Amino acid sequence: MRLRLSLVAVLLCLVASVARADEGNGLAVTDAGVLRALETHNTHGLGLAQLLDPARATPIRNDALFALPAMTPIPAALDDAFARYLAEHQKHQPRVSIGVGSGHDAQLFDKAMLTSPDARFVLAGIVNRMDRAYVAPDTCGEIRLIYRLTRLDAGTTPPRLPMTLNLVLHAKEPKDKSVTCVDLAGRWLSAASLSETGAALADRLLASDGPLATVVAANIDRIETNLQIAHAPKSDMQEFRTDYLQKVFRFDETAKRFRETPMENQIDRDRLLADAALGRAFRDWLLAPDHLRAFDRGTVLIPEKFLATSSLASTPVGFAPSVLQPEFGLISIDGKGKGVFSEHDVVTALERAVAQGGALENIRSPAGFARRLNDITCGGCHQIRGIGGFHFPGADTLADQSQGTVPASPHFIGDQVRRRDIVMAMRDGEAPDFSRGFSDRPQTRGSHELAGSPVLDGWGATCYRSKPKGTADKSFASWACAEGLACQQVGSDSSSAIGMCFVK
Structure with a gap:
């Protein structure tokens, strides 16, 4: 119960935290109205199909999307991953039935939705990842477009399914001399002060001097998929468990196809x-x-x-x-x-x-x-401080706008200060500090902004439980709680040195 309450507290703080992060640095697009306008823009639409096949003018459903030659290897690789997952399930849990729909002990992701005319991937967020310029400095890092799988045959408020597809682009083409890392960093930071909303803001972001001007097909690097492959509620036969499958497909420029590739780290x-x-x-x-x-x-x-x-990551x-x-x-x-x-x-x-x-x-x-x-690792990072296995579920752009959405996890929010500092250094022509802390705790470089929040040392934050008479572990000794809070045990594992900050 204590863990459940703390997670609720974290979620209640997230929407306000995301809003503050956007106003402070402009490094993520999370507004549903702007995202709708960007996806359906008449000259520079950022729908998944328009970027993969620029000749297309409007978003398309999954049967047409995965019929594109570039995309055909993806469902084939996922089919293979599902087959291996089911074989392992049968080997280790033969008494637990698994399948799509009711009547099973564990619910399997309906992979028919990947090629169904009743579903499509909807733009749910855009994230600046110029903090990854250390991987390939001449590309100035990355820009990520996050698409959420959505079922379209279920009424006026289509349900989002537990899968995201990230289209990862180089922030700029290395040979493009018309824009530099300094220019691009400045454009993103300046976007935070734009006063327009909706379609007008989308136009500004996509303008030739806007931060999204370089989001074009030529800069596509890879696709990353993350889906909830199976969910098992607690029962007499099993503990509660949800498994998430992650894969990466890099664009093969010669073959003009996405190829399954080893995942970074x-x-x-x-x-x-x-x-x-x-x-x-x-x-x-x-x-x-x-x-x-x-x-x-x-x-x-x-x-x-x-x-x-x-990667196969499990929760809890x-x-x-x-x-x-x-x-x-x-x-x-x-x-x-x-x-x-x-x-x-x-x-x-x-x-x-x-x-x-x-x-x-x-x-x-x-x-x-x-x-x-x-x-x-990809899987390890997504197990830490995520929202149901995701770090950026994104805005629900097709839902009734009276319904609130939680676009990002505590890990994402806590890392925004570090990312902003890097982009600011790039704008100013300085050498960025690309280092990062553990996924559990933001670096101290943002402590003045994050102090007392659930992402650092506030209620629900990750902390270190030092032993009463033992020597504190030097890696975690600084993971303390804000005044009035104490680091307390989470769950049944009393031996774990990692806990959460709660009222004393």
Whole structure:
């Protein structure tokens, strides 16, 4: 009950937090009216089909969308992922029936909606990710268009289905000299002060000198999918559980198709544990001082040979996602678990990195290393402080506008200050600080703006429960609660050092 109440408190704070974030930095478009106008714009529509096939003038439904040659590999790859998921389910839970519709113990996502004329992907948000310019500096980072799967045959208020599709574009084309990173950063920051609304604001954003002028087909890099593959309510046979499947498809310029690709930093845990030589190679690569420092800063780019092509994240996971649990994870703590990394490996590597380059920002213990090992992955990050497995559910642009929507998670809100600082540095021609903290807690660079809020140290914030007579873990010792609050246990795991801030 305590956990449920805290999550409700977080959700109640989100809408106001998102509004403040937009007014303060202009780095996300979340207004339903503006998004509708952008998607149906008569000369520069940002519907998914218009960007994938610029000759089309209006949004199209899924039967036509996935008939586009560029899109055909996506449902095929998802079909394969569903087949493997069902095989694993049958292997481990043969007594729990799973399928689409009522009459099953676990509800399976209806993948027929992916190619149905009764559904389409609706633009639900646009997010500036110029903070990712460290991946490819000449592209100035990324712009992400988030589309939400919506069923269109169910009355005047179509229900949104639990799936998002992110169209990820380079913020600019590297060879385009007509706009620089300085220019583009300035356009986004200036957008926060625009007074127009609705279609008029959409026109301003899409103008030749607007922040969305570079959102064109030529800048498309990849598609990211995230869907709730199955949901099982609590019963006599099972605990409550929801699983989310994530995949990435990069655009192959030669073949003009999206191809399934390894996911950035999605560590293939099972393969590393099964292949001793590969596991040792990964350990040696990550613990090298330069790579360990990038890992600490959150800017590491792990080689593809160590990565998986899909992620399966589950909720609830409490505050110990699977990679943090020694019996399942990559790091063996206190001699527990198989592990690719021993506690001694980590301690020795941290000491070497500090000796060569000074104190690390986040990872100061084996537990901190393990937590970063989890939240650097796509699946691990989405398990932490999300809204039902998503960090940006987006605006419901087809709903009755009297209904409120929660467009973004606490993790997203807490990271906006860091992203704004990076874009401001780019605008001013300065070297940005691309580092980030753990997914649970925003960096202290935004502490003056976030203090007392659920995303930092307010009611419902993630915190560290220090042991009464023990030594505080250096990686989490600063995760305190605001005055009047105390870090308290969440759920039934009394041994977890991570809790939530509640009234004393």
